Ligand SMILES: [Zn+2]
């Protein structure tokens with residue numbers, strides 16, 4: 524069954540590859556700084572994916588050093604504060620705002636209110652939102668300034684190596700400007716992706732950075748505009764974590780992403796179902812411990828034996844079948860596609876207009892990208 528899925532995935536990939544011409548190279552070689560056998564016996568590594576509802580927060584610990592990557596929305600400030608306090612974490616070596624969206628940085632002020640910080644990383648130093656102003660204010664209280672990391676930068680957290688993979692180039696779109704980090708501990712590796720979407724994924728793949736990771740934090744809460752088949756093939760994860768709120772208004776995680784994960788045979792955990800998710804590594808293997816619903820097999824929508832069926836949507840009808848009834852308007856000049864009702868369609872030259880009843884996936888495979896306004 525597993526090999527069948529793999530075969531299916533690779534045939535899908537070869538079709539896409541032929542269509543898009545630009546084939547990413549095969550995996551780069553693993554860059555592991557400290558082999559598992561050379562890690563000290565006392566060495567420890569753990570990532571807690573904290574259930575902050577719709578948002579992201581991951582606390583990374585290695586050998587008593589800490590890095591907080593995002594802190595959920597400001598409504599979760601108490602939760603973040605208490606989380607650090609309960610573990611008596613009064614010093615964070617690094618605090619990372621992957622990007623300034625409120626569901627990622629809202630709770631960081633509360634973290635800074637409890638813990639002193641060594642280095643604060645963010646892709647931007649200024650942003651107009653109140654949430655970002657508050658983050659800056661709490662940094663200033665500690666006489667700290669933001670460091671903007673560049674793709675290619677590396678740093679150590681205890682005996683773990685942290686590689687900055689993105690953003691490769693600055694994007695005006697907040698999500699595609701997300702700081703993407705790959706953490707290597709012994710022979711295990713972890714990819715933290717913020718809300719990076721296809722554009723940033725593509726840039727990172729093109730940068731030829733080593734993406735191979737045992738565990739991936741799925742980007743943008745399982746949005747269908749992230750986590751492409753290409754990306755999954757390059758990362759080749761065993762485990763995926765989706766940080767997402769129950770019944771959120773965005774429909775995250777999407778069936779599209781859940782089925783891509785199923786095709787790639789990735790064991791998937793979700794904070795909306797599993798609560799806080801604790802991932803430990805001994806340098807050789809990763810143990811994932813969800814705080815609830817641990818007995819549930821991978822909580823994917825495709826799992827027919829899933830006891831959490833009430834919170835799942837059936838994927839018996841494929842996403843393609845669900846979206847096939849839409850009429851899309853393709854712009855042969857910009858290579859964007861839109862719903863027929865989108866404002867931009869009215870401004871489009873007739874000579875550039877192509878009407879299509881193909882599925883969304885087919886249109887994307889033809890090299891078109893979804894309009895950012897109508898979000899087809
Ligand atoms: Zn975002």
Ligand SMILES: [Zn+2]
Nearest residue numbers: 624626718743
């Ligand atoms: Zn987000």
